[in-house]
Amino acid sequence: xxxxxxxxxxxxxxxxxxxxxxxxxxxxxxxxxxxxxxxxxxxxxxxxxxxxxxxxxxxxxxxxxxxxxxxxxxxxxxxxxxxxxxxxxxxxxxxxxxxxxxxxxxxxxxxxxxxxxxxxxxxxxxxxxxxxxxxxxxxxxxxxxxxxxxxxxxxxxxxxxxxxxxxxxxxxxxxxxxxxxxxxxxxxxxxxxxxxxxxxxxxxxxxxx
Amino acid sequence: xxxxxxxxxxxxxxxxxxxxxxxxxxxxxxxxxxxxxxxxxxxxxxxxxxxxxxxxxxxxxxxxxxxxxxxxxxxxxxxxxxxxxxxxxxxxxxxxxxxxxxxxxxxxxxxxxxxxxxxxxxxxxxxxxxxxxxxxxxxxxxxxxxxxxxxxxxxxxxxxxxxxxxxxxxxxxxxxxxxxxxxxxxxxxxxxxxxxxxxxxxxxxxxxx
DNA sequence: TGACTCATACCGACCAGTTGGTATGTTGAC
DNA sequence: GTCAACATACCAACTGGTCGGTATGAGTCA
Numbered sequence: 001x002x003x004x005x006x007x008x009x010x011x012x013x014x015x016x017x018x019x020x021x022x023x024x025x026x027x028x029x030x031x032x033x034x035x036x037x038x039x040x041x042x043x044x045x046x047x048x049x050x051x052x053x054x055x056x057x058x059x060x061x062x063x064x065x066x067x068x069x070x071x072x073x074x075x076x077x078x079x080x081x082x083x084x085x086x087x088x089x090x091x092x093x094x095x096x097x098x099x100x101x102x103x104x105x106x107x108x109x110x111x112x113x114x115x116x117x118x119x120x121x122x123x124x125x126x127x128x129x130x131x132x133x134x135x136x137x138x139x140x141x142x143x144x145x146x147x148x149x150x151x152x153x154x155x156x157x158x159x160x161x162x163x164x165x166x167x168x169x170x171x172x173x174x175x176x177x178x179x180x181x182x183x184x185x186x187x188x189x190x191x192x193x194x195x196x197x198x199x200x201x202x203x204x205x206x207x208x209x
Numbered sequence: 210x211x212x213x214x215x216x217x218x219x220x221x222x223x224x225x226x227x228x229x230x231x232x233x234x235x236x237x238x239x240x241x242x243x244x245x246x247x248x249x250x251x252x253x254x255x256x257x258x259x260x261x262x263x264x265x266x267x268x269x270x271x272x273x274x275x276x277x278x279x280x281x282x283x284x285x286x287x288x289x290x291x292x293x294x295x296x297x298x299x300x301x302x303x304x305x306x307x308x309x310x311x312x313x314x315x316x317x318x319x320x321x322x323x324x325x326x327x328x329x330x331x332x333x334x335x336x337x338x339x340x341x342x343x344x345x346x347x348x349x350x351x352x353x354x355x356x357x358x359x360x361x362x363x364x365x366x367x368x369x370x371x372x373x374x375x376x377x378x379x380x381x382x383x384x385x386x387x388x389x390x391x392x393x394x395x396x397x398x399x400x401x402x403x404x405x406x407x408x409x410x411x412x413x414x415x416x417x418x
Numbered sequence: 419t420g421a422c423t424c425a426t427a428c429c430g431a432c433c434a435g436t437t438g439g440t441a442t443g444t445t446g447a448c
Numbered sequence: 449g450t451c452a453a454c455a456t457a458c459c460a461a462c463t464g465g466t467c468g469g470t471a472t473g474a475g476t477c478a
Contacts, residue, residue: 013427014427014428028331028332029241029328029331029332030239030240030241030327030328030329030332031239031241032238032239032240032241032242032328033241033328033332035462035463035464036463036464036465037462037463037464045428045429046428046429046430047429047430047464047465048427048428048429048430048467048469049427049428049429051464051465051466052426052427052428052429053427053428056464056465057463057464057465106330106331107331114327114386115327115328117386117389117390118239118323118324118327118328118386118389119238119239119241119242119324119327119328120239121315121389121390121392122237122238122315122316123237123238123239123242128389128390128392131390132390132391135387135390136390156410157406157410159403163399163403164403166387166396166399166400167380167399167400167403169383169387170380170383170384170386170387170397170400171376171379171380171383171400172383173382173383173386173387174378174379174380174381174382174383174384174386175379175383177323177326177327177379177382177383177386178344178375178378178379178382180326180327180330180337181326181330181337181340181341181344181345182341183330183337187375188379190372190375190376191375191376191379191380194368194372194373194376194407197366197407198403198406198407198410201365201366201407201410201411202410222453223453223454244436244437244438245437245438245439246436246437246438254454254455255454255455255456256438256439256455256456257443257453257454257455257456258453258454258455260438260439260440261452261453261454261455262453262454265438265439266437266438266439
């Protein structure tokens with residue numbers, strides 16, 4: 001918006017625009033089907049700029065996976081539910097939050113790293129590792145609240161915080177695929193509702209309302 | 210194995226070989242990253258044969274999705290658990306069966322149509338529809354046993370047979386992605402174990418050992 | 419102040435290899 | 449002969465990536 005940089009500003013611009021464009025385009029078309037030219041066009045930058053910032057298409061994929069982690073971080077800090085005193089409330093609130101995200105065009109709420117994993121896990125280990133790091137960071141962050149809940153509450157069955165966080169992530173990823181199959185978010189919401197029911201049962205919490 | 214066809218046999222050969230090859234290669238590399246030449250090489254047939262049987266790469270994708278449904282059908286007929294008298298036992302037995310499949314190289318147990326969906330849901334509606342049909346057929350078949358279980362047993366919460374079948378499918382699809390992230394099936398088994406626990410709790414069945 | 423240097427950011431024409439798809443056969447069963 | 453089932457050679461379009469170039473701004477020294 002403002003025309004001049006705020007004095008010795010960070011690199012800005014083209015790099016970030018390319019990363020954002022990759023998130024958008026790859027989530028719609030997949031990684032392999034997305035050409036470098038397409039990402040450049042979506043970002044509004046030239047091919048020269050692309051290869052100035054990234055050594056290769058694969059390098060962009062890796063950087064975009066890292067950036068995806070940064071984009072996800074606010075989920076754990078921003079909204080109201082993150083401020084709740086009870087860790088189980090925070091966990092359930094997070095799931096409600098993810099549930100609420102499941103609307104509008106499917107490509108807008110699906111997971112960039114999940115999409116890239118499907119195509120690249122066997123063909124590019126650096127990309128696989130970068131995607132794993134992003135997913136693992138999410139799970140580990142989520143596991144903090146879960147562990148605090150486990151410290152306070154009994155569960156009907158023995159579970160680990162990380163295991164439950166990973167299961168949560170798995171249900172979300174699976175829900176995305178089901179939504180893609182129908183091109184409709186509703187089926188995804190159903191699955192997340194089952195997940196919430198499971199967690200409430202595990203923690204012996206009566207269905208709220 | 211036998212050299213001569215069993216008298217006016219079905220088309221055999223090249224078409225099926227191409228379909229099988231597509232299942233193998235696409236599950237490893239994804240749809241877009243897999244070239245027609247590669248599928249031909251994996252199937253051991255020429256490119257001419259490919260375009261004799263399929264009008265386009267997209268047409269192969271659609272046919273392979275349909276074939277995938279056929280490949281999955283034996284899961285509901287073949288193994289011992291399908292013969293159990295109690296429908297809930299059959300349902301839980303099916304989940305155990307899927308659990309047991311989660312070992313060895315990741316690409317060997319992941320879902321062909323799930324992989325194709327990730328890339329093609331927004332770029333090829335015919336492929337999306339074919340994949341949806343395959344997944345829906347699975348869910349509807351699974352829902353038969355679940356409905357019979359619901360007819361006999363009470364559940365702690367109201368659920369629908371199809372909804373629970375879809376959730377089962379979602380957990381499996383999500384588990385595949387998690388396994389791809391780590392390149393290790395164990396994390397997928399954990400998620401399926403959570404799913405089983407959820408179903409047992411829903412149906413008030415004490416954990417069987 | 420202004421001339422000189424230098425690095426970073428970016429541009430767009432170009433290239434070799436690959437892609438999906440086609441055109442033109444050949445073969446063998448009926 | 450006819451027709452399905454293949455095979456081979458080929459092509460235009462596109463792919464990731466390269467390369468020579470320019471624009472701009474910070475640092476430096478007289």
